[in-house]
Amino acid sequence: MKHLLTTRDLDREAAVRILDVAEEMAATADREVKKLPALRGKTVVNLFFEDSTRTRLSFESAAKRLSADVITFSAKGSSVSKGESLKDTAQTLVAMGADAIVVRHPASGAAHRLAHAGWIDASIVNAGDGTHEHPTQALLDAFTLRRRIHGADARGRALDGTRVVIVGDILHSRVARSNVWLLATLGAEVHLVAPRTLQPAGIDEWPVTVHALLDDALATEPHAVMMLRIQRERMVDAYFPSEREYGRMWGLTAERFAALPADTMVMHPGPMNRGLEIASVAADSTRSTVLEQVTNGVSIRMAVLYLLVAGVEEERA
Amino acid sequence: MSARPVLHSDDIARALRRIAHEILEARRGDGRLVFLGIPTRGTALAERLGRIVDEIEPGVAEIGSLDVTMHRDDLGRSATRAPAPTRIPAAGIDGSTVVLVDDVLYSGRTVRAALDALADHGRPRAVRLAVLVDRGHRELPIRADFVGKNLPSSTSERVFVRLSEVDGVDEVAISQ
Numbered sequence: 001m002k003h004l005l006t007t008r009d010l011d012r013e014a015a016v017r018i019l020d021v022a023e024e025m026a027a028t029a030d031r032e033v034k035k036l037p038a039l040r041g042k043t044v045v046n047l048f049f050e051d052s053t054r055t056r057l058s059f060e061s062a063a064k065r066l067s068a069d070v071i072t073f074s075a076k077g078s079s080v081s082k083g084e085s086l087k088d089t090a091q092t093l094v095a096m097g098a099d100a101i102v103v104r105h106p107a108s109g110a111a112h113r114l115a116h117a118g119w120i121d122a123s124i125v126n127a128g129d130g131t132h133e134h135p136t137q138a139l140l141d142a143f144t145l146r147r148r149i150h151g152a153d154a155r156g157r158a159l160d161g162t163r164v165v166i167v168g169d170i171l172h173s174r175v176a177r178s179n180v181w182l183l184a185t186l187g188a189e190v191h192l193v194a195p196r197t198l199q200p201a202g203i204d205e206w207p208v209t210v211h212a213l214l215d216d217a218l219a220t221e222p223h224a225v226m227m228l229r230i231q232r233e234r235m236v237d238a239y240f241p242s243e244r245e246y247g248r249m250w251g252l253t254a255e256r257f258a259a260l261p262a263d264t265m266v267m268h269p270g271p272m273n274r275g276l277e278i279a280s281v282a283a284d285s286t287r288s289t290v291l292e293q294v295t296n297g298v299s300i301r302m303a304v305l306y307l308l309v310a311g312v313e314e315e316r317a
Numbered sequence: 318m319s320a321r322p323v324l325h326s327d328d329i330a331r332a333l334r335r336i337a338h339e340i341l342e343a344r345r346g347d348g349r350l351v352f353l354g355i356p357t358r359g360t361a362l363a364e365r366l367g368r369i370v371d372e373i374e375p376g377v378a379e380i381g382s383l384d385v386t387m388h389r390d391d392l393g394r395s396a397t398r399a400p401a402p403t404r405i406p407a408a409g410i411d412g413s414t415v416v417l418v419d420d421v422l423y424s425g426r427t428v429r430a431a432l433d434a435l436a437d438h439g440r441p442r443a444v445r446l447a448v449l450v451d452r453g454h455r456e457l458p459i460r461a462d463f464v465g466k467n468l469p470s471s472t473s474e475r476v477f478v479r480l481s482e483v484d485g486v487d488e489v490a491i492s493q
Contacts, residue, residue: 024384027402033437033438312393
């Protein structure tokens with residue numbers, strides 16, 4: 001594996017392998033010395049054209065736990081605002097010795113372009129490109145699900161038969177897209193819920209069941225409900241009448257939360273809009289995995305950086 | 318390529334029993350004795366050694382495993398390997414005698430990596446090394462304290478250790 005751009009091209013074996021490596025990475029958190037020497041002498045660049053404190057900090061701490069040198073590049077106030085192209089920025093970073101570039105960009109396909117345009121030779125990790133994909137988020141969600149379901153016995157397993165309901169702005173959500181491909185590959189049964197206005201074209205061809213109403217999806221007694229953030233910055237058109245209306249129809253309200261099976265997990269990629277897509281009583285309950293997802297994010301990103309950067313590329317059989 | 322067997326199942330059992338006795342004999346004081354196997358086959362050997370020691374002196378042995386993948390000096394020169402689980406006894410290793418267990422001692426590089434990996438978990442009072450086969454050709458100043466069999470070999474030969482836990486059969490063989 002040279003790049004991680006999408007969860008779509010991960011087969012089941014590769015996906016389980018990443019989750020298994022992440023288990024070992026998670027185990028290092030209990031050690032006296034939490035740092036591993038695996039990426040000593042390697043440089044990881046965080047190239048962020050979009051604000052994202054959480055993802056950036058998660059990648060930063062993952063790279064540092066593996067002993068890599070980390071350079072963080074935020075587009076704001078940089079040469080990008082003077083009009084430098086993606087190509088020139090990337091080539092500059094590689095000239096400074098970057099072995100891997102973690103890229104977050106508002107344009108769908110930016111990571112793919114960096115990886116395959118022939119501009120640079122570094123490994124590329126997609127940390128979110130437009131409304132396209134956010135593969136490490138999906139991996140950490142799958143990891144969180146697997147750990148909650150299988151506990152200490154999780155190694156080597158997938159998510160066969162796990163029912164996951166993903167709710168919210170599917171149209172703009174890269175988290176949803178990455179999760180759909182990955183969870184389906186791992187054998188989970190995925191249900192999507194969104195107002196018709198927030199369902200993308202072509203959703204019928206996805207390996208999922210689509211519902212317009214949240215209560216229909218919750219009636220399947222899912223193992224997990226994943227609430228997506230309503231991205232106010234993308235709500236420029238009238239996708240739904242009002243926030244109150246959305247919360248009532250598609251939010252995980254206290255009443256809906258109380259009606260869920262007692263062991264259904266509540267997931268959210270963060271940051272949460274409390275009272276809009278998720279009620280506080282759900283977000284703060286023991287069934288909420290929100291903070292676990294943050295912790296697991298570091299383990300997953302350690303696993304991905306390790307697998308991409310530590311060794312030489314495997315021979316394709 | 319034909320593999321010539323050099324140790325059979327009962328030879329391996331006998332060698333492990335002897336090593337277990339030697340470890341207990343060399344043990345000074347009453348500190349804890351922690352057997353850490355280096356995956357994959359070292360883990361199985363550590364479990365066997367621990368069990369034998371426990372039969373002789375019940376309650377003395379603690380068993381675990383120590384993955385060294387992240388500490389290898391050839392990490393950046395070969396295809397990425399997935400690390401195996403590390404299991405350290407709940408009481409940790411501080412102040413204990415750790416016996417590292419591996420199947421074959423060859424260049425010594427795995428053991429060097431293991432010593433580094435061990436330091437991440439604490440500070441044992443002493444570290445010993447037990448191996449089933451020592452085939453020579455050391456590239457580092459490392460030696461084993463307990464050896465099942467010294468097996469002079471040429472670098473062109475390959476030594477195979479097969480254990481029932483992993484391979485379904487107990488055997489050590491050498492091939493050209």
